[in-house]
Amino acid sequence: MGFLADDAMEGREAGTRGYDIAANYVAAQYALLGVKPGAAGGSYLQRVPLLAFKNASEGSLVLTAADGTTTALKFGEDYLPNAQAQATEVSVSAPLVFVGYGISAPEKGRDDYAGVDVKGKIVVLLTGAPTSFQTEERAHYGNGTVKRLEAAKRGAVGVISMATTSSEKRRPLERGVAGYREWRMTWRNAEDVGFVRGVSSPTLASIGLKGAAKLFAGAPTSLDTVLAAAETPDGLIKGFDLAPKAAVSLKSEIEKRESSNVVGLIEGTDPKLKAQTVVLTAHLDHTGINENAKPGVDRINNGALDNASGIATLLEVARGFQNAKTKPKRSILLVAVTAEEKGLIGSEYFANNPTVAKADIAANVNLDMPVLLYPFTDVVAFGADRSTLGPAVAKAAGRVGIALSGDPLPEEGLFTRSDHYRFVEQGIPSVFLMTGFQNGGEKAFKDFLATHYHRPNDDLNQPIDYQAAARFALVNYEIARELTDAPERPVWKKGDFFGNQFAPAGHPSAAK
Structure with a gap:
């Protein structure tokens, strides 16, 4: 030590x-x-090729209503951009669809995607998972990667993660501004590409309650109703299309780095x-x-x-x-x-x-x-x-x-x-x-x-x-x-x- x-x-x-x-x-x-070397070539060091990535700008998230009027969401107040590991510039324009918590749990007889078509759309989903889930299973289903994989499987082109009343209280969106340009990491695969599960449906941004109010303008179910339902133990909310379309543009900085695991064999x-x-x-x-x-x-x-x-x-x-x-x-x-x-x-x-x-x-x-x-x-x-x-x-x-x-x-x-x-x-x-x-x-x-x-x-x-x-x-x-x-x-x-x-x-x- x-x-x-x-x-x-x-x-x-x-x-x-x-x-x-x-x-x-x-x-x-x-x-x-x-202890004998446990990595390749008689070495103790297993090379771990890393990919570091961070936001290079505040990005932009613009909503277009049915009548053609546009609303630009405010960085740090309405949304925070998500850095991307796959490309330095990402732009996605698509309709928005709300899918509750975005959970598919067959063993619980639950599918938040039931009755909604998300193909070619950006899904908006609540962060976390319902409190009725066993805690470790709740952590699994609340994981962003698990949600992204589900969205990708159903043909979504992007994910926007939306705060609940309780998550916003625990960690207000504004608190994330200080660290929005911190480096994040993944590892590079055999093709030298960053390993990202569910990559066809990237997580584009996080939105707080102020941003959510703009996304839910003209929605068939009000934001207040959605947020109240999210706080119930089962958090069941039927999904629906949102009125505006969204155009999201992101810029990321990407660097290759090297590290190693240290492996010994007995x-x-x-x-x-x-x-x-x-x-x-x-x-x-x-x-x-x-x-x-x-x-x-x-x-x-x-x-x-x-x-x-x-x-x-x-x-x-x-x-x-x-x-x-x-x-x-x-x-x-x-x-x-x-x-x-x-x-x-x-x-x-x-x-x-x-x-x-x-x-x-x-x-x-x-x-x-x-x-x-x-x-x-x-x-x-x-x-x-x-x-x-x-x-x-x-x-x-x-x-x-x-x-x-x-x-x-x-x-x-x-x-x-x-x-x-x-x-x-x-x-x-x-x-x-x-x-x-x-x-x-x-x-x-x-x-x-x-x-x-x-x-x-x-x-x-x-x-x-x-x-x-x-x-x-x-x-x-x-x-x-x-x-x-x-x-x-x-x-x-x-x-x-x-x-x-x-x-x-x-x-x-x-x-x-």
Whole structure:
């Protein structure tokens, strides 16, 4: 942690010199531990070709009414443009159609697109998902990429995301103005093109309630009625065509960048099981340097707990296996991933381009931001109740005298918000592990979020409890040991939502 959170790493932002130094440090630690290179060509470094993109202008969004009159929406007041990864200039002119939350959930008997034709049109959809949905499923259906894929499947030519009353209250549109030109990232595919799911229906803009009022002028259902319905538990609103047409013009700046995941291999010893791999992940990157900080103020986001602590834990787990008299039966891949802070990009690249056969990846255990500031007595494994990983984690933690607790923050949908989720999307049973809320954990976690998270003072000046850190590493070692040596490969629970979504019948991890 001392090395990774040092100012010399300059905040470990993906695609920077500081990150590359940190990546080479982790590779050197693998080598010192006797961990074999796990990337192509006998290297520890899996090249991750990145594409950075940001808004180059305020863009324009102009509405044309049936009588030919035009209304230009106001940047920062009515709308914010969405940067595009595919082209520096994008212009879309099309009719508008409102599709409620834009959700199609067959298992719930729900289709917000029922009765509306969106082909060749720009869909306007509400941000988020209804409160009646189970929290993790709500996070899935509320995800912008999932919505864009649905719109693209139905032939829409663009998406405009519209605020609800509650989302506007939580985060007013105007607050997004300060960061509207921040760099975003994706990875480049084999054709050297930015990977964007649902690219034929790009997300063009976000509109607030003031902008929505202009879009809904002359609508068959009033905006007030729509917004009131959106706040009900089921949020059911029948879709309809909007009166105006829209012309959206966007300009983006696009740059190619390079980074790497750091991959180490501990080979299994069982003749039958060694082909299967348990992947342990932690993100190595952080948020870099605050360029707009005042002179004389600390500008470097050191990321000690987020996530130098996770990487340090990963290395200690490797040390545990290398020092153990009994070697693991299944193989282990240690993957320090890049660009988590940019949207889980390094893990997405690895999950789509693994250095072992994808079908042979049995499970993923992810470490992200363990708050090592108190003598924790429980851990939370997000997603543990969705697969047979749950009992394995509980058994392993119990060997160290640590309890396994349920999700203390269900409203946050954390199961979908860290690197393990990119493995879930490939059908691989996964859990995300963090220190629990017992024995002062809730206060420590919430205080950290309020005063240190993504700030320069997430550094080694915090009262880090290294005895607790050692115990957390031991818990993770025991979990990895349980998974590598279990006779049966982990599978999704029968009927689980994510198992059904991503690991249908015939998938190696499908429910038996």
